[in-house]
Amino acid sequence: MKHVKTIAKPELNKITEHSGCGECRSSCQSACKTSCTVGNQVCEQRVLVRNSGK
Amino acid sequence: MIHAFNFKDDYFVYDVESGSLHEIDKLIFDILKNNDLANYDKKEVEEAKAEIETLKANGLLDAPAPEYKMDEKRLDVKALCLHVCHDCNLRCGYCFAKEGTYSGAREMMSLETAKKAMDFLIDNSADRKILEVDFFGGEPLMNFDVLKKTVEYAKQRAKEKGKFFKFTTTTNGVLLNKEASEYLNDEMDNVVLSLDGRKEVNDSVRKTPNGKGSFDLIIDNFKYFRSIRGDKSYFVRGTFTSKNLDFSKDVLFMNDLGFDQISIEPVVLSDDHPLAIHEKDMPKIFEEYENLAEEYVKRRKDPEKWFSFFHFVLHLNDGPCYKKRLVGCGAGSEYLAVAPNGDVYPCHQFVGQTKFKLGNVFDGKLNDELRHTFAKTSLFTKDECQNCWAKYHCSGGCNANSVNFNGDMNKPYKPACEMMKKRLECSMYVFAKENN
Ligand code: SF4
Ligand code: SF4
Numbered sequence: 001m002k003h004v005k006t007i008a009k010p011e012l013n014k015i016t017e018h019s020g021c022g023e024c025r026s027s028c029q030s031a032c033k034t035s036c037t038v039g040n041q042v043c044e045q046r047v048l049v050r051n052s053g054k
Numbered sequence: 055m056i057h058a059f060n061f062k063d064d065y066f067v068y069d070v071e072s073g074s075l076h077e078i079d080k081l082i083f084d085i086l087k088n089n090d091l092a093n094y095d096k097k098e099v100e101e102a103k104a105e106i107e108t109l110k111a112n113g114l115l116d117a118p119a120p121e122y123k124m125d126e127k128r129l130d131v132k133a134l135c136l137h138v139c140h141d142c143n144l145r146c147g148y149c150f151a152k153e154g155t156y157s158g159a160r161e162m163m164s165l166e167t168a169k170k171a172m173d174f175l176i177d178n179s180a181d182r183k184i185l186e187v188d189f190f191g192g193e194p195l196m197n198f199d200v201l202k203k204t205v206e207y208a209k210q211r212a213k214e215k216g217k218f219f220k221f222t223t224t225t226n227g228v229l230l231n232k233e234a235s236e237y238l239n240d241e242m243d244n245v246v247l248s249l250d251g252r253k254e255v256n257d258s259v260r261k262t263p264n265g266k267g268s269f270d271l272i273i274d275n276f277k278y279f280r281s282i283r284g285d286k287s288y289f290v291r292g293t294f295t296s297k298n299l300d301f302s303k304d305v306l307f308m309n310d311l312g313f314d315q316i317s318i319e320p321v322v323l324s325d326d327h328p329l330a331i332h333e334k335d336m337p338k339i340f341e342e343y344e345n346l347a348e349e350y351v352k353r354r355k356d357p358e359k360w361f362s363f364f365h366f367v368l369h370l371n372d373g374p375c376y377k378k379r380l381v382g383c384g385a386g387s388e389y390l391a392v393a394p395n396g397d398v399y400p401c402h403q404f405v406g407q408t409k410f411k412l413g414n415v416f417d418g419k420l421n422d423e424l425r426h427t428f429a430k431t432s433l434f435t436k437d438e439c440q441n442c443w444a445k446y447h448c449s450g451g452c453n454a455n456s457v458n459f460n461g462d463m464n465k466p467y468k469p470a471c472e473m474m475k476k477r478l479e480c481s482m483y484v485f486a487k488e489n490n
Contacts, residue, residue, distance in 0.1 A: 001105045001108070002101065002102075002105070003078060003079045003081060003082045003101070003102045003105050004076050004077070004078050004079075004082060004105050004106075004109065005076065005077045005078075005490070006074060006075075006076050006109075006114060007075040007076060007077055007370075007485065007486045007489055007490065008073070008074060008075045008370035008371050008485070008489070009072065009073075009074040009114055010072070010073040010074070010370055010371050010372075010373065011072055011073070011113070012071065012072055012073035012376060012379075012446060013071045013072055013073075013117055013118065013119060013120040013376070014120070015120050015122060015375070015376050016375070019375040019376055019377050020125075020375060020376075020377030020378070021375075022130070022132060022182055022388065023182065023183060023184050024374050024378055025186065025220075026132065026133035026186055026383065026384055026388065026389045027382060027383050027384075027449075028383050028385075028389075028401070028452070029382065029383060029448070029449075029451060029452040029455075029470070041369065041373060041374050041378075042369050042372050042373065042374070043369075043372055043373060043374050043375055043378075044184070045375070
């Protein structure tokens with residue numbers, strides 16, 4: 001495309017069987033903790049996949 | 055829902071439901087914003103419109119939200135904030151914990167209570183494998199012996215149960231001698247070192263009990279910790295207030311000191327507090343985030359200066375799943391805080407607010423009705439969030455702030471929303487620059 005360059009397309013709205021496994025880090029948005037907004041976390045399921053070399 | 059925005063002369067559109075990010079030209083931006091197109095060539099406009107339609111057809115723009123039903127019945131616990139010490143050896147001007155006491159007595163957690171809390175976490179964690187414990191205070195190193203024995207106990211119990219712990223300690227550095235540094239380096243998954251930046255900025259707020267600045271007391275301790283930490287996780291974490299709205303300088307100063315994992319957070323204080331950030335400060339804060347983003351992209355090209363700024367880290371492609379994005383922190387359901395006497399609260403921000411007390415680790419039973427109220431709170435229950443383009447990154451903000459400022463978990467604290475959205479635009483800009 002001439003006018004658009006797609007930078008990321010994660011298909012957030014495709015829900016997989018692993019969705020909601022609950023193993024990811026807990027996140028806090030308050031200033032007193034180093035606040036972790038959800039978007040800067042990684043998904044543990046994807047980490048597992050990565051580590052197993054799949 | 056889409057969000058078209060510019061970062062100076064760079065234009066972007068973010069598709070909220072699919073999470074796609076596109077770098078676009080000014081023409082597409084103007085079309086998406088319904089701006090006047092009179093100055094554009096007609097053929098070009100048609101071509102651009104066709105590209106927009108292609109993105110839509112491919113599910114990359116204006117994509118629909120998924121069908122999802124919340125399951126708020128699960129109340130497993132996976133993370134505890136363990137207040138091992140309600141006392142502090144510093145007196146910081148903005149401390150929400152009131153010199154570490156949370157408006158209560160100066161108190162240390164006993165080893166017995168800490169062990170009970172570990173049992174409580176394991177017993178309530180159902181099939182979760184990874185458990186998290188944050189050693190928090192006050193200043194947790196003032197109760198270092200209990201901290202160490204708790205780690206040892208938790209690890210042994212986790213082994214029996216086929217689970218494992220990730221530990222974090224947040225420290226102001228006063229007691230972070232070599233021995234403590236080496237211990238934390240070995241045992242902690244993450245270590246948070248509190249420092250506000252430039253010496254004069256840090257010392258005007260982070261003071262010792264006799265009113266002196268803390269910078270000189272802690273800085274060598276932090277540098278030593280950094281020198282042994284290697285590539286394991288840690289953060290130098292500061293707070294900015296109305297007194298240092300030029301906080302990008304503090305971030306860069308900390309980078310110049312040799313730290314490469316940095317976070318700086320806006321202070322949250324009631325409007326009448328002298329350090330509070332106000333609506334009128336927003337334009338300056340936004341400008342600072344922009345300046346920081348530009349300098350950040352530059353420095354990250356230089357291996358000597360590379361650093362990570364917490365709020366600009368954005369995992370667009372491998373971020374958390376949909377469910378996580380709906381509920382965020384999980385305070386009150388999967389994340390709880392334990393006070394030195396064993397009382398359990400939805401999170402560290404609620405500690406000491408008796409109407410939010412959920413129980414005590416020694417009774418083993420919690421107020422599940424209140425926990426369900428927390429578990430049910432999600433993007434779906436917050437009107438403002440439903441129509442917010444940042445929702446899947448923010449997850450509806452901090453419930454404690456919403457309660458403290460607006461008396462309702464479903465009413466987000468506005469200034470935090472504005473800064474969140476600005477940071478997200480900056481992070482998308484950074485992401486685009488680095489993944490282009
Ligand atoms: S809390 Fe604010 S920024 Fe976050 S999703 Fe809700 S409205 Fe958006
Ligand atoms: S309610 Fe706020 S302070 Fe508490 S864990 Fe959630 S984001 Fe953090």
